[in-house]
Amino acid sequence: MQVHKVGVRFGGIVALDDVSFDVAPNCIVGLIGPNGAGKTTLFNCLSRLYQCDCGDIVFGGRSLLRVPRHRIAALGIGRTFQNLALFGTMTVLDNVLVGHHSRMRSGFLSNALRLPRVGRDESAATDKAQALIEFLGLKAVAGTRVSDLPIGTQKRVELARALASDPTLLLLDEPASGLNHEEVGVLGAVIRDIRERLGVTILLVEHHMNLVMSISDLVVALDFGRKIAEGTPDEVRAHPEVIQAYLGSAH
Amino acid sequence: MTRRATIGVVVLVAIACVLPFVVSNYRTFQLTLVLVYAIALLGLNILTGYNGQISLGHGAFYAIGAYSAAVLMDRFGAPYWATLPAAGAVCLVAGFLFGLPALRLEGLYLALATFALGVSMPQLLKYHHLEKWTGGVQGIVIAKPEPPAFLGEAGLRMNSDQWLYFFALAVAALMFVLGWNLLRGRVGRALIAIRDQHIAAEAMGINSALYKSLAFGVSAMYTGIAGALGAIAVQYVAPDSFTIFLSLVFLVGIVVGGLASISGALYGALFIQFVPNVADEISKAAPWAIFGLFLIGFVYLMPAGVAGAVRTLLVRFTRKGAK
Numbered sequence: 001m002q003v004h005k006v007g008v009r010f011g012g013i014v015a016l017d018d019v020s021f022d023v024a025p026n027c028i029v030g031l032i033g034p035n036g037a038g039k040t041t042l043f044n045c046l047s048r049l050y051q052c053d054c055g056d057i058v059f060g061g062r063s064l065l066r067v068p069r070h071r072i073a074a075l076g077i078g079r080t081f082q083n084l085a086l087f088g089t090m091t092v093l094d095n096v097l098v099g100h101h102s103r104m105r106s107g108f109l110s111n112a113l114r115l116p117r118v119g120r121d122e123s124a125a126t127d128k129a130q131a132l133i134e135f136l137g138l139k140a141v142a143g144t145r146v147s148d149l150p151i152g153t154q155k156r157v158e159l160a161r162a163l164a165s166d167p168t169l170l171l172l173d174e175p176a177s178g179l180n181h182e183e184v185g186v187l188g189a190v191i192r193d194i195r196e197r198l199g200v201t202i203l204l205v206e207h208h209m210n211l212v213m214s215i216s217d218l219v220v221a222l223d224f225g226r227k228i229a230e231g232t233p234d235e236v237r238a239h240p241e242v243i244q245a246y247l248g249s250a251h
Numbered sequence: 252m253t254r255r256a257t258i259g260v261v262v263l264v265a266i267a268c269v270l271p272f273v274v275s276n277y278r279t280f281q282l283t284l285v286l287v288y289a290i291a292l293l294g295l296n297i298l299t300g301y302n303g304q305i306s307l308g309h310g311a312f313y314a315i316g317a318y319s320a321a322v323l324m325d326r327f328g329a330p331y332w333a334t335l336p337a338a339g340a341v342c343l344v345a346g347f348l349f350g351l352p353a354l355r356l357e358g359l360y361l362a363l364a365t366f367a368l369g370v371s372m373p374q375l376l377k378y379h380h381l382e383k384w385t386g387g388v389q390g391i392v393i394a395k396p397e398p399p400a401f402l403g404e405a406g407l408r409m410n411s412d413q414w415l416y417f418f419a420l421a422v423a424a425l426m427f428v429l430g431w432n433l434l435r436g437r438v439g440r441a442l443i444a445i446r447d448q449h450i451a452a453e454a455m456g457i458n459s460a461l462y463k464s465l466a467f468g469v470s471a472m473y474t475g476i477a478g479a480l481g482a483i484a485v486q487y488v489a490p491d492s493f494t495i496f497l498s499l500v501f502l503v504g505i506v507v508g509g510l511a512s513i514s515g516a517l518y519g520a521l522f523i524q525f526v527p528n529v530a531d532e533i534s535k536a537a538p539w540a541i542f543g544l545f546l547i548g549f550v551y552l553m554p555a556g557v558a559g560a561v562r563t564l565l566v567r568f569t570r571k572g573a574k
């Protein structure tokens with residue numbers, strides 16, 4: 001995937017300014033920057049929730065800028081949301097099944113008639129969802145309404161739901177926020193596992209520096225919508241503008 | 252379906268088959284209307300309960316269905332049973348087309364747009380250029396369907412009220428099975444996902460515009476089929492049978508019965524058919540005040556509708572049984 005000179009503004013605010021970087025297949029790329037740097041905005045451009053004002057985003061050799069929102073999942077881009085966007089009244093299993101929506105084919109008529117292929121499609125999807133639920137340690141709560149679960153668990157449900165679309169690129173927006181120390185450790189292992197076992201490329205927005213720096217192959221730093229650094233975790237950590245941005249925003 | 256649900260449905264169908272032989276013809280007619288309303292409410296529930304699009308104008312689709320049936324029978328000599336699919340098709344298209352511009356409207360604004368539809372329908376039906384078909388203010392009187400000859404030959408004797416009841420029961424059973432299928436798989440999940448979190452739903456690959464307008468179409472189709480069946484049962488259509496009050500009563504029905512619940516449509520239908528009668532018996536002077544009291548009582552005691560209360564009771568009952 002290539003992000004090429006992307007710019008987004010909201011009225012007078014420049015949320016992204018000429019941002020470019022590449023994400024190589026099967027890598028974990030960390031995206032860091034103080035609050036308001038434009039990280040979520042970039043994710044929203046990738047999933048077509050926001051329209052870029054300029055620049056281009058190319059995924060699998062094809063520009064995303066004309067693709068309708070609901071096609072993004074089928075192209076292989078999955079995501080989680082910074083402020084959880086689960087289907088609150090549905091069970092964990094159903095949430096994960098909705099994640100699989102783009103890989104299923106049946107429509108209104110075939111569902112109403114419950115054609116044999118619908119039944120097969122449903123049971124295959126359920127098996128797959130159940131496997132993901134197990135992978136993320138959610139088996140005990142599979143039948144629970146998600147809004148009754150603690151935040152940490154909900155975050156894992158979002159991850160399972162995102163994985164259910166068989167993404168080749170996974171966008172994780174602050175997956176560690178709200179998790180305790182132990183949960184963050186588990187999350188790091190899970191993210192690595194997703195890359196290794198499922199062969200998924202990951203773009204990770206995170207404030208938890210230990211996590212980002214320990215699992216990323218490449219780190220991109222944003223500040224006020226501009227890219228200020230890009231490189232290995234060590235290079236970025238030592239970059240003067242990055243140090244400046246974080247010290248500056250600490251006050 | 253769980254085993255308990257299967258048993259429940261079998262018992263319900265058995266009771267439904269016996270009822271018209273033990274109650275009066277008038278009660279049988281009322282029960283036919285319960286089935287009619289149940290279909291209409293299931294339609295509205297698909298839209299409002301499952302998909303989260305509020306409609307204050309579903310009476311309009313009920314009216315379109317009723318008039319489709321009446322006009323087809325009266326002007327074109329169509330057999331009564333053939334008018335149901337026709338009314339369904341007309342309302343499917345009408346609902347889908349209404350749903351397209353409604354995509355831009357959310358919540359209360361959609362409520363207003365559908366209210367506008369509901370409130371204008373009686374006047375549209377009186378429109379004098381359409382009088383040739385609609386009969387204007389007078390409406391249309393239609394003949395009562397007689398039980399088919401093969402029933403008599405088979406030794407099953409039924410009067411026309413009973414026959415109409417069984418016809419409505421078969422239609423309702425079909426519509427409920429189709430609805431249950433529709434809602435228990437990929438499409439049903441997508442409809443609820445759009446209601447709960449439409450942005451995430453789209454990110455999961457759900458074409459929310461298409462699903463919302465199709466939900467509108469299917470919902471209108473259900474209500475239209477109910478309208479046609481209702482017209483056949485009542486043997487009469489007139490513009491003033493389909494005022495905005497009907498739309499509001501439908502909304503009352505799905506809330507009292509239970510939003511986003513299939514069985515709720517049946518409970519709601521029983522409520523809107525029988526509670527006004529009961530209220531009328533309690534006080535001839537102020538039946539709607541009594542109806543209002545019932546309504547407040549139901550909503551207060553069963554905030555998740557009758558279906559929600561039944562579910563809670565069943566859970567409690569099984570837990571006790573297990574101990």
Ligand SMILES: Nc1ncnc2c1ncn2[C@@H]1O[C@H](COP(=O)(O)OP(=O)(O)O)[C@@H](O)[C@H]1O
Binds near residue numbers: 013015036039042
């Ligand atoms: N929908 C929006 N409307 C107006 N301003 C927005 C919108 N989304 C983001 N912004 C602004 O864009 C900037 C970047 O925000 P965001 O991408 O959420 O930052 P980050 O995720 O890095 O904390 C902020 O100044 C924010 O206020």
Ligand SMILES: [Mg+2]
Binds near residue numbers: 039040041
């Ligand atoms: Mg953010």
